[in-house]
Amino acid sequence: MTTAPDASGNYCYRHPDRQSFTLCQRCGRTVCPSCQTQAAVGVHCPECIAEARANGPKRKPILVRASRASTGKPVVTYTLIALTVAIFLLQLIPGSGVTQALVYYPPLTASEPWRMITSAFLHSPSSIFHVGFNMFTLFIFGRVLEIPLGRARFISLYLISALGGSVAVLLIAPGSVVLGASGAIFGVVAAFFVIQRRMGINNRGLLIIVVINLVAGFIPGLNISWQAHVGGLVTGALLALVFLRQRNKTSVIPEVALVALVVAGLIALTLVRIFVL
Known part of the structure; x- marks a missing residue:
């Protein structure tokens, strides 16, 4: 019994x-x-x-108003993961030409600028660990951020962080051929870190992990683009500050304008590097 x-x-x-x-x-x-x-x-x-x-720090709570946040499942996060994995599988097909069509190569920036973002959906066909680690990180942090931020903000964060990573490569290592979602991923992690700090949550452990990953980019032989990491990190943190600043505003126009200003700044840096420097 x-x-x-x-x-x-x-x-x-x-x-x-x-x-x-x-x-x-x-x-x-x-x-x-x-x-x-x-x-x-x-x-x-x-x-x-x-x-x-x-x-913790005496700051206003996050995030955005409930009426502006997403409800249900983190659709954007799952879609980004599915799309990246699908493109990776296509890369494995001999002669598919997917890598050549989407890879970011700085000399082509002026004529094919979309590569600065599409390269974030590519990974080295010889390293399943690379795509696996990036998508696992996106799965962990994307689900946490997408719901409170909202789908539009989250996809903007991801794509603009990817652009920021490519711009950093163009400025610091213009001869490099870069592919991978690391810049976008670092942007998401940076935004998560900034938002948690504003909530008063002690996230020093996350800071240690970020620093370790940044340092890994300087280790010879690993072929890690630390430039893309730094670019995505800075861009993601900046966008998080924009989202936090506008969280209690009744109009989304100022927020859209600030995000557009960040994008305009990245484009301006790209143009200066191509046509001036």
Whole structure:
């Protein structure tokens, strides 16, 4: 004879009439969907969020208004992963010409500027680890960011960070042939870091991981473009600051204008490097 498990703990501690099976990752109490705040892993309850903010930098909470955030599944994140993996599989087909059609080669920037972004969907056919690591990182951080930011902001963050990585390569290593999503990925991670800091969350562990990955780019023989990493990192952090600055505004026009200004700055740097320097 068995005894039925005690279900008394399966109710939200703030709303005793609401059943839930989700626990706060910090205190372990049961919280219902309306009391949950998405964290890097799992969710946090309102009291733990308030405590983190009280003990951290005195800044306004993030993110954007609920009415402007995405609901449901992180469709953009999954689409980016599926598209990148599909293109990688096409690259493996001998004679497909996919790599040659999309790869970023700085001398072609003036005549085929779209390569500065399309190269982010390519990876070295000889390194499944490269595409696997990048897509795993996107899977982890993309799902966390896309919902609160909204799909339009997230896709803008990803693509503009990819552009920022290519611009950095053009400025610092103009003779390099670069492919990979690392610039875009670093932009997403940088945005996640900046947003967490504004929430008052201690994310020094993430900072250590970012620094280690940046340092790896300087190790001879690894063939890692640290220039793309730095470019994506700076661009992603800048866009996160734009999103944070405009989060309580009733009009999206100033936010769109600031994002357009970031893009215009990247284009200006590209033109200066091509036609002046």
